[in-house]
Amino acid sequence: MFIDSHCHLDRLKLEEFDNNLDNVVNAALENNVNTLLCVSVTLEEFPAMAEKTAKYDNVWLTCGAHPLNQDDEINPEQLQELATNPRVVAIGETGLDYFYAPETKQVQLDSFRKHVRVANQLNKPLIIHTRDAQEDTLAILREEHAENVGGILHCFTESWEMAEQAIAMGFYISFSGIVTFKNASALREVAKKVPADRFLIETDAPYLAPVPHRGKQNQPAYVVEVAKHLASIRGTSVAEIAKQSTDNFHRLFAQTKA
Numbered sequence: 001m002f003i004d005s006h007c008h009l010d011r012l013k014l015e016e017f018d019n020n021l022d023n024v025v026n027a028a029l030e031n032n033v034n035t036l037l038c039v040s041v042t043l044e045e046f047p048a049m050a051e052k053t054a055k056y057d058n059v060w061l062t063c064g065a066h067p068l069n070q071d072d073e074i075n076p077e078q079l080q081e082l083a084t085n086p087r088v089v090a091i092g093e094t095g096l097d098y099f100y101a102p103e104t105k106q107v108q109l110d111s112f113r114k115h116v117r118v119a120n121q122l123n124k125p126l127i128i129h130t131r132d133a134q135e136d137t138l139a140i141l142r143e144e145h146a147e148n149v150g151g152i153l154h155c156f157t158e159s160w161e162m163a164e165q166a167i168a169m170g171f172y173i174s175f176s177g178i179v180t181f182k183n184a185s186a187l188r189e190v191a192k193k194v195p196a197d198r199f200l201i202e203t204d205a206p207y208l209a210p211v212p213h214r215g216k217q218n219q220p221a222y223v224v225e226v227a228k229h230l231a232s233i234r235g236t237s238v239a240e241i242a243k244q245s246t247d248n249f250h251r252l253f254a255q256t257k258a
């Protein structure tokens, strides 16, 4: 079985699924993708996301505000309150993205720090989005003692040095469809080195569909393609990748284990 450790079910265009989210979840199940982590990107939209996914026992949630959705300052009390939903297993996605929005750096830093504090208060792991902000990301994780809760560096595209430092703080490294892209050879080198007990797989659906589905809308069922590519990169079987990544997910989020 496979786990999609990062998807945005509330952002899928459901037209191609007969306007029914059941069809997305069922397509995943048919491909042996049995557990999904549905990731929040704004606090305002969290209640609707929770409602849309409430009937699926195999869908877990996170709560947080994406670094690129930071028009207003985050309210940590609101985050803390929303994150007490029993299906919320992690805080995020949060982090820093200086690639797309260097101009909002200050707001991102402030929001990221507040997310780490709430994660520590609620004792829940973090889902981290980090792009072109290695030093600041690691500095905040250290300053705010993120090692107490750990978490995931999701859709990882940064250096091995960064991965290594995050792993030392108890974090897991999650690979998306980007590892299947032609120009991602540096990332494949990183994917080769991450210890077997520290990697996860994800789609980040509806974004970043893996080869051979590039150009289409991504969906959790396609996480199998990420697993196949990782297996060939790491010189192991798809079954082994499935088992390792599933074990890793359940170690990080004990309550998701059936």
Ligand SMILES: [Zn+2]
Pocket (backbone or CB within 6 Å): 093, 128, 129, 154, 155
């Ligand atoms: Zn992200």
Ligand SMILES: [Zn+2]
Pocket (backbone or CB within 6 Å): 006, 008, 039, 093, 204
């Ligand atoms: Zn995401």
